[in-house]
Amino acid sequence: MxxxxxxxxxxxxxxxxxxxxxxxxxxxxxxxxxxxxxxxVLLPGVGNAAEAMxxxxxxxxxxxxxxxxxxxxxxxxxxxxxxxxxxxxxxxCLNIFDSHVKRFVPTPELKVPHMGWNRISNLxxxxxxxxxxxxxxYFVHSYYPELxxxxxATTTHGVMFSAALKYENFYGTQFHPEKSGDVGERxxxxxxxxx
Amino acid sequence: MVAKRIIPxxxxxxxxxxxxxxxxxxxxxxxxxxxxxxxxxxxxxxxVYLDISATREGRNxxxxxxxxxxxxxxIPFTVGGGISSLDDASRLxxxxxxxxxxxxxAIANPSLIDSIAARYGSQFVVVAIDARQMDDGVWRATTxxxxxxxxxxxxxxxxxxxxxxxxxxxxxxxxxxxxxxxYPCETFAALSEQITIPIIASGGAGSVADIAxxxxxxxxxxxxxxxxxxxxxxxxxxxxxxxxxxxIDVRC
Numbered sequence: 279m280x281x282x283x284x285x286x287x288x289x290x291x292x293x294x295x296x297x298x299x300x301x302x303x304x305x306x307x308x309x310x311x312x313x314x315x316x317x318x319v320l321l322p323g324v325g326n327a328a329e330a331m332x333x334x335x336x337x338x339x340x341x342x343x344x345x346x347x348x349x350x351x352x353x354x355x356x357x358x359x360x361x362x363x364x365x366x367x368x369x370x371c372l373n374i375f376d377s378h379v380k381r382f383v384p385t386p387e388l389k390v391p392h393m394g395w396n397r398i399s400n401l402x403x404x405x406x407x408x409x410x411x412x413x414x415x416y417f418v419h420s421y422y423p424e425l426x427x428x429x430x431a432t433t434t435h436g437v438m439f440s441a442a443l444k445y446e447n448f449y450g451t452q453f454h455p456e457k458s459g460d461v462g463e464r465x466x467x468x469x470x471x472x473x
Numbered sequence: 474m475v476a477k478r479i480i481p482x483x484x485x486x487x488x489x490x491x492x493x494x495x496x497x498x499x500x501x502x503x504x505x506x507x508x509x510x511x512x513x514x515x516x517x518x519x520x521v522y523l524d525i526s527a528t529r530e531g532r533n534x535x536x537x538x539x540x541x542x543x544x545x546x547x548i549p550f551t552v553g554g555g556i557s558s559l560d561d562a563s564r565l566x567x568x569x570x571x572x573x574x575x576x577x578x579a580i581a582n583p584s585l586i587d588s589i590a591a592r593y594g595s596q597f598v599v600v601a602i603d604a605r606q607m608d609d610g611v612w613r614a615t616t617x618x619x620x621x622x623x624x625x626x627x628x629x630x631x632x633x634x635x636x637x638x639x640x641x642x643x644x645x646x647x648x649x650x651x652x653x654x655x656y657p658c659e660t661f662a663a664l665s666e667q668i669t670i671p672i673i674a675s676g677g678a679g680s681v682a683d684i685a686x687x688x689x690x691x692x693x694x695x696x697x698x699x700x701x702x703x704x705x706x707x708x709x710x711x712x713x714x715x716x717x718x719x720x721i722d723v724r725c
Contacts, residue, residue, distance in 0.1 A: 417475070
């Protein structure tokens with residue numbers, strides 16, 4: 279069973295729909311026991327990182343997530359809260375990935391939010407099995423995780439940043455695989471079957 | 474570099490897409506999900522569904538339709554038309570929309586932008602501006618399909634919308650919309666100087682050259698079009714290949 283963690287950070291429907299299209303069975307939950315017993319755990323999230331951390335604390339899930347030993351995938355803000363610290367609300371995060379989340383500084387040439395399709399390169403994980411460097415995926419964010427030893431994919435928007443991270447059984451994507459067409463579906467399928 | 478986006482716009486009336494013709498490989502061009510999937514396969518980066526229903530019944534049908542679209546489409550989509558409250562936005566978010574587009578209601582009640590952005594994030598809020606250049610040269614935001622000038626000047630209103638939390642601006646020139654004579658590229662470029670959020674260009678495209686022009690000289694981040702796709706004059710895929718040949722960064 280796949281568990282999608284519901285911690286009141288935006289709509290989970292698009293992640294649910296992507297799993298449905300792949301024919302995967304899942305449950306949407308905030309129950310620690312259900313999360314601990316799941317084969318795969320998804321931590322989606324849209325919105326503010328500090329608020330996301332606060333919601334995880336309120337739901338008593340920070341230690342639960344850190345203690346998981348089966349594959350976990352954080353998406354967008356779900357990935358950012360798995361980093362060390364975020365400039366958004368100056369908040370300490372779960373400290374799973376050794377990355378700091380910073381804000382893009384807008385210039386006339388650099389639109390913020392970073393919104394739309396951008397290329398992922400330097401792919402270094404089974405998460406990207408069958409996917410070539412240079413493929414496009416869909417991003418929407420104003421804060422980005424810096425490059426670090428856990429980086430398994432990079433993208434450039436003014437600066438080069440971590441498009442995906444991995445530490446042991448923990449994975450994270452700054453982009454939205456559930457909105458990234460066929461490439462995104464392949465990444466989710468890889469997470470379910472190949473990592 | 475983030476790629477320039479090509480966004481087909483589909484009008485929906487009483488639950489059915491209108492305007493589409495010439496799709497020989499589609500069983501039902503009136504089916505919003507099938508048409509959207511067709512566009513997604515042909516390379517569309519996002520989709521916009523605009524509800525032009527006149528009745529309450531039509532609006533309810535639209536919400537059901539948004540659920541089916543969300544189930545069946547694996548790229549982002551925006552919905553617009555008749556959204557005038559936080560409740561409307563919540564209903565469409567729950568149905569699975571990635572973004573909502575607000576227009577007249579934001580002019581009547583600018584704090585609507587703040588409340589939707591605060592609740593669901595800026596990425597969820599597209600502010601559409603239908604502006605007309607008046608005889609004195611000033612671009613004025615209009616409501617009711619361009620028929621009523623408001624007190625908002627285009628540039629000031631776009632800045633205000635950004636400050637209130639809009640994630641994107643969808644700008645249509647009512648002087649050009651429907652003329653197929655191209656976009657006012659200088660105005661688009663000037664708008665780009667004033668705000669840092671992405672700008673989607675709409676209204677006026679008659680050719681590939683027009684779209685290339687607004688994405689380069691006009692500095693727009695995305696181009697939204699309806700009739701050139703619906704009438705099968707060019708496919709999204711062919712358009713993107715043409716743009717790529719012109720050295721414009723597109724996903725294809």
